[in-house]
Amino acid sequence: MTKEAYLQQIDQIIEAGPYKADWASLVGHKTPDWYYQGKLGIFIHWGIYSVPGFGNEWYSRNMYDKEHREFEHHVKTYGDQKTFGYKDFIPLFTGERFSADDWAALFKESGARYVVPVCEHHDGFAMYDTAFNRWNAKAMGPRRDVAGELKRACEENGLVFCASTHRAEHYFFMNPGRAFDSDVNDERYADFYGPAVATPAFVGNTMFATTENVYAEGATKEWLEDWTVRTCELIDNYRPKLLYFDWWIQNNTFKPYLKKICAYYYNRAAQWGEEVTINYKHDAFPPGVATFDVERGALTGISPVPWQTDTAIGKDSWGYTCDNRFKPVRQIITDLIDIVSKNGMLLLNIGPKPDGTITDGETLVLKTLGAWLKMNGEGIYGTTFWKQFGEGDVNNEAGFFRDGEEKPFTAQDYRFTYKGGAVYCFQMRPDGKDAVIRSLCRRPGKDYPIARITLLETGEELAFDFSEDALTIRAVDAFQSEMPICFKIELA
Numbered sequence: 001m002t003k004e005a006y007l008q009q010i011d012q013i014i015e016a017g018p019y020k021a022d023w024a025s026l027v028g029h030k031t032p033d034w035y036y037q038g039k040l041g042i043f044i045h046w047g048i049y050s051v052p053g054f055g056n057e058w059y060s061r062n063m064y065d066k067e068h069r070e071f072e073h074h075v076k077t078y079g080d081q082k083t084f085g086y087k088d089f090i091p092l093f094t095g096e097r098f099s100a101d102d103w104a105a106l107f108k109e110s111g112a113r114y115v116v117p118v119c120e121h122h123d124g125f126a127m128y129d130t131a132f133n134r135w136n137a138k139a140m141g142p143r144r145d146v147a148g149e150l151k152r153a154c155e156e157n158g159l160v161f162c163a164s165t166h167r168a169e170h171y172f173f174m175n176p177g178r179a180f181d182s183d184v185n186d187e188r189y190a191d192f193y194g195p196a197v198a199t200p201a202f203v204g205n206t207m208f209a210t211t212e213n214v215y216a217e218g219a220t221k222e223w224l225e226d227w228t229v230r231t232c233e234l235i236d237n238y239r240p241k242l243l244y245f246d247w248w249i250q251n252n253t254f255k256p257y258l259k260k261i262c263a264y265y266y267n268r269a270a271q272w273g274e275e276v277t278i279n280y281k282h283d284a285f286p287p288g289v290a291t292f293d294v295e296r297g298a299l300t301g302i303s304p305v306p307w308q309t310d311t312a313i314g315k316d317s318w319g320y321t322c323d324n325r326f327k328p329v330r331q332i333i334t335d336l337i338d339i340v341s342k343n344g345m346l347l348l349n350i351g352p353k354p355d356g357t358i359t360d361g362e363t364l365v366l367k368t369l370g371a372w373l374k375m376n377g378e379g380i381y382g383t384t385f386w387k388q389f390g391e392g393d394v395n396n397e398a399g400f401f402r403d404g405e406e407k408p409f410t411a412q413d414y415r416f417t418y419k420g421g422a423v424y425c426f427q428m429r430p431d432g433k434d435a436v437i438r439s440l441c442r443r444p445g446k447d448y449p450i451a452r453i454t455l456l457e458t459g460e461e462l463a464f465d466f467s468e469d470a471l472t473i474r475a476v477d478a479f480q481s482e483m484p485i486c487f488k489i490e491l492a
Helices: 003-016 033-038 069-078 086-092 100-110 146-156 167-173 175-179 187-193 206-212 221-238 252-272 329-341 360-379
Strands: 040-044 114-120 163-165 242-245 277-280 291-295 307-312 344-350 414-419 422-427 435-437 450-455 464-466 471-473 485-491
Touching (some): 086 187
Parallel strands (some): 114 163, 163 242
C-alpha cells in the first residue's frame, strides 16, 4: 500500500469508528484493566547502538558531534565518519544468540505482566518488518522480525505485547553529521539518516530547548504524514496493546496527527475487542486521553488517574554499553512499591547485548525481583491506592531524571496499597524490630477495626497492638530482611 492509500485508509477508519480525531471524542478513554492490574512491564532498548556499546543509546547522534566523547572514540576505534558511518554497524548487528522464547521466559519469571520493545529508536532502524522503511531488522542485520518473534513468545507466556516508536525524533537526530564531511551527507543513505534537519534550532544542546518548547520549530507536513503512516502500519501489523511515544510529539505541529493516530488506534482496538492505551510525556496529550509517563522519575503523591514511570536497571544507558552500571534490586523493588502506592505502574528497561543475550547484571535483578514478587506480589498486583500513599520522611523529588540513587528509606518509612478489604503495608527497610505505623492508629469513628495481620511472604499471623498512638506489629524472625516486607492488614 502506498503512503497516500494508507492515509486514505486512516481517514476511513476514523470516519466509520466511534472515536474521532478530536480531543472531545478521545477524552475519557478507559485505562485498560490488564495494564492497571499488571503494574509491572519490561521495556527493551535493543538496536544497532548496542554494537559500539559505548556512551549510551544516543551513539548514533553523538558519534557525529565533536562536542561528545563518542566522536573521538568512533574515530579511534572505527575510522572517520565518512568511511565508517553509523550504517556500517548494521552488518555487525547480527543478534546470533537472540531467542524471543528465552527473553519471554525471563520476563515472566521477573513478575512482569507486559512487554514494550523499542520497535524503532531515534536512529531510524526498525526492529520490525515494514513496507515503509527498508532499513529494518527483517531485511538486514539480524534478518529477523524481532518484534514479531517477541510478540509470539510473549503471548505464549501470558504476557501482553506492546510497542514503542521513537520515530518522531529521527527528524533531527542525525543532524550533527551535516556539519562536516560524513556519510550523513551521502544521498545514497538519505532514507536512513532522514532529513537530519540542521537548522540552528536543532543543533547541539539547543535541540533540547527547542524540543521542550511546544511552540518551537516543528516537523514538515511530509514528515508528519510519513510518521503517521509508519505508526499506523505498526499498529495494524503487530496490534500492540500499549503504544509508547517519546517526548517530541508534544510539539504543536504534531497535534493534528496525534489526534488521527490516537483515533485510528482506539478504533482499531474496538474492532479487535481489545483494551489499549498510549504512553506520553509532558503535555503531548490532554488529561484523560492517554496514560502520562514520567521518565526516570516519579510523583510525590497519589495521582487521581493511573500513570507510569519508565526507568532502567542501567544507570548510564538505556541500551547496552560495556561499562553500564546497574541499580541494586532493592532500589528497583522500593521504586515499584512507591510507584504503585501512588496509583502508578512501572516500566523497567533492559538493554540486551548485540548478540541478543541479556546481561548477567540485568538478569540477576529480574530474577531476584521475580522471587520477591512471588512472595509479596499480592500487595502489588490488582491493588489500588489507600487513603494516603505512605508514612515517613523519605519521598521522591518531583520531576524527570530523578532516579539515580537509591532513596534512603528507613524502618520508619512505609507505603500502602489496598485490595479486597485489606490494606497492604510495606516496610521499606525493615530493621528486625516491631513495626510502628502511626498513620494507622486507632481513631474512633475515623478508622476500621482490624481483623488480623499476616506477614505476606510467610503467611504467619502476627501479634499487634492497636492504640490511639500507633498500630504496632510485633516482630518475628522474618523481620530481619534486606528487602521490604509486607503486612497484610485485613479489616474487620
